[in-house]
Amino acid sequence: MTGLELFWTWVAAFLTLSIYSFLYKDNVFYKIAEHLVVGVSVGYIFTINWFQGLHPYLFHPLAKSGQEPINLLRLIPFFLGLLFLLRISRKYNWLSRFTIALVMGISCGVSIPYTIEARLIEQTKASMIDFTQQPSIWAGICSAIILVGTIATLVFFFFSKEHKGVLGGTARVGIVFIMVGFGASFGYTVMARVSLLIGRLNFLINDWAKGTYHFIFG
Amino acid sequence: MNFWRFLLKMDRRIIFVLVGLAVATPLVVPLNLPVRVTEPVRRLYRAINEIPSNSKPVIISVDYDPSTVPELRPMTLAVLRHCFRRKIPVIVITMLPAGAGLARDAMETVASEFPGSSYGKDFVYMGYKPGASLVMVGIGQDFQGTYPADGFGKPSAELDILKGLHNYDDIAMVLDFTGSSIYESWIMFAYQKYGCKVGAGVTAVMASDAYPYLNTGQLVGLLGGLSGAAEYEQLINWPGNATIGMDAQSVVHILIIVLILLGNIAYFVTRKKHGAAQVAGQGQKGSS
Numbered sequence: 001m002t003g004l005e006l007f008w009t010w011v012a013a014f015l016t017l018s019i020y021s022f023l024y025k026d027n028v029f030y031k032i033a034e035h036l037v038v039g040v041s042v043g044y045i046f047t048i049n050w051f052q053g054l055h056p057y058l059f060h061p062l063a064k065s066g067q068e069p070i071n072l073l074r075l076i077p078f079f080l081g082l083l084f085l086l087r088i089s090r091k092y093n094w095l096s097r098f099t100i101a102l103v104m105g106i107s108c109g110v111s112i113p114y115t116i117e118a119r120l121i122e123q124t125k126a127s128m129i130d131f132t133q134q135p136s137i138w139a140g141i142c143s144a145i146i147l148v149g150t151i152a153t154l155v156f157f158f159f160s161k162e163h164k165g166v167l168g169g170t171a172r173v174g175i176v177f178i179m180v181g182f183g184a185s186f187g188y189t190v191m192a193r194v195s196l197l198i199g200r201l202n203f204l205i206n207d208w209a210k211g212t213y214h215f216i217f218g
Numbered sequence: 219m220n221f222w223r224f225l226l227k228m229d230r231r232i233i234f235v236l237v238g239l240a241v242a243t244p245l246v247v248p249l250n251l252p253v254r255v256t257e258p259v260r261r262l263y264r265a266i267n268e269i270p271s272n273s274k275p276v277i278i279s280v281d282y283d284p285s286t287v288p289e290l291r292p293m294t295l296a297v298l299r300h301c302f303r304r305k306i307p308v309i310v311i312t313m314l315p316a317g318a319g320l321a322r323d324a325m326e327t328v329a330s331e332f333p334g335s336s337y338g339k340d341f342v343y344m345g346y347k348p349g350a351s352l353v354m355v356g357i358g359q360d361f362q363g364t365y366p367a368d369g370f371g372k373p374s375a376e377l378d379i380l381k382g383l384h385n386y387d388d389i390a391m392v393l394d395f396t397g398s399s400i401y402e403s404w405i406m407f408a409y410q411k412y413g414c415k416v417g418a419g420v421t422a423v424m425a426s427d428a429y430p431y432l433n434t435g436q437l438v439g440l441l442g443g444l445s446g447a448a449e450y451e452q453l454i455n456w457p458g459n460a461t462i463g464m465d466a467q468s469v470v471h472i473l474i475i476v477l478i479l480l481g482n483i484a485y486f487v488t489r490k491k492h493g494a495a496q497v498a499g500q501g502q503k504g505s506s
Contacts, residue, residue: 024231041316044319045315048316048319048346049315052315052345053315053347053348056367057347110351110352111351111403111406114406114407114411117410118402118405122436123430125434126430126434126435181426184426185423188422188423188425188426188442188443189422190471190474191444191445192289192421192423194241194467194470194471195443195463195467196285197237197238197241197470198467199289199459199463201238201241201242201466202462202463205245205246
């Protein structure tokens, strides 16, 4: 580790500890780190968008439009993009709706057929069991559980009839499946949050503390 | 105040300290607990193993920002190492502006571990391009039209790895590492529209949402969170940060299970006593 790398490691360690100091109580170090994160993020994202978005795909081709006139077509999306900025004008903010409508229309047109395919049709097909095609008894049991869980959960969200009798019993089974789902999500969420802590403590112990020790004592 | 009441009124900062110690201790003194490889991870490993060496490239889409690096970077590195080791050409892209530096860093880290690999032939970095869904559709129509240059500004036509690459037909698989729902867009456009295989590595929070896609065969494999990354490291026999972190993960989970159990017991014990005291109080009022 070079001296410069060690310096930036210390900066990162200071900012990490500043953020974690909030666990004790709100303080000035936390505020500094928080504002730094916001400012640096905005600056970084703007720079990337400029150098890998706006410049190569808009301004650079426009600058070369004398040689390639077709590049002038890029003025159309550029103009539509500028309309977005009119959101800040009270008088002309309605003009931004043209761009929003265009983006919404294209997004919906592109996404809806494949969303239905991926989220509805494929999922429905997977819930249909052919018991003759199961590779093992266990696979058959799992498929049966999926079928029962899907139907019971759907019944739970059927509100056009009071949940009594068979409907009520099925809905209660649906609640069990929903709770199991919540439990799985909670377990995964704990794992995700702990992973972030592991990442930071791993950095503090192995990169910062051990790195500093090796830099000083060799 | 008895023990159970103390538990219910305990300062949450004590729990923070306990969790901190539970994470830090295994990082300093590794326990080397075993990591069992699950089927979704094995399926992704098998799918990558089935890709012939020096043939069609894979697209690795690094769609995460610094907030999810501890979970997603280890799995990105593990899969990249697997591809590099098997000499599968790799195209690294990102759909997030904040992911541009992370994608490049992951690629360069692994490339430096394989000195025989060369940029432009074995791997390439195409950088960030705005409009994720439209980029995915664009790749299906004309890859080089969508990416006229790589992330460093070099024309795509001059890169060996992209010669003869027109669309998803010339791509072996798309692998998306993400902390958002971008992997669903890859499923919709790369898989549903163009029939290209898609694998995913997602944060643990999102893993339960991704399983239905795995179950329906729309994902060839799935890595969920740090455990998924650690399992993949086991499969390629290249232990990294995920394997190191799994000891801490296991210890914290035990701690949290114990805390949940104690919290529930404390709740029921104190409620029972509180209820008994209330009944006794009402009885005294009635007799007086």
